[in-house]
Amino acid sequence: QVQLVESGGGLVQPGGALNLSCAASGGTFSTLAMGWFRQVPGSEREFVAGLHWSGRNTNYADSVKGRFTISRDTTTRTAYLQMNSLKAEDTAVYYCAADPLGIGRESDPWSSWGQGTQVTVSS
Numbered sequence: 001q002v003q004l005v006e007s008g009g010g011l012v013q014p015g016g017a018l019n020l021s022c023a024a025s026g027g028t029f030s031t032l033a034m035g036w037f038r039q040v041p042g043s044e045r046e047f048v049a050g051l052h053w054s055g056r057n058t059n060y061a062d063s064v065k066g067r068f069t070i071s072r073d074t075t076t077r078t079a080y081l082q083m084n085s086l087k088a089e090d091t092a093v094y095y096c097a098a099d100p101l102g103i104g105r106e107s108d109p110w111s112s113w114g115q116g117t118q119v120t121v122s123s
Helices: none
Strands: 003-007 010-012 018-025 032-039 046-051 058-060 068-073 078-083 092-100 117-121
Touching: 003 092, 018 032, 018 092, 018 117, 032 068, 032 078, 046 068, 046 078, 058 068
Parallel strands: 010 117
Antiparallel strands: 003 018, 018 078, 032 046, 032 092, 046 058, 068 078, 092 117
16 A cells, blocks of 8 residues: 655745655555646546656646646655646645556546645735
């Protein structure tokens, strides 16, 4: 069983940046696809970004392409979501997810989830 803990959320002004972290324990980290999702109260959870288990391929929602970057550090067992040029509409709770041998797409059967971290973009 993989346990995930997110950190790095907070309040940032429009145009600013945040770097979310997702620390993983359990499982074999180097064979996990990692993903980031977000959810606004009253709305469904939305796919943001995914990283193939090999680390070679990434996928992004159209709304964040060119602004967000997903990455991982297998040494520290941590996944990251670098968020630049933040907009008010990026405000949400951000969740980290993992999928053994996944390809990092929204349709993956994401089997492990973190508890979420709040990101608020406001002036």
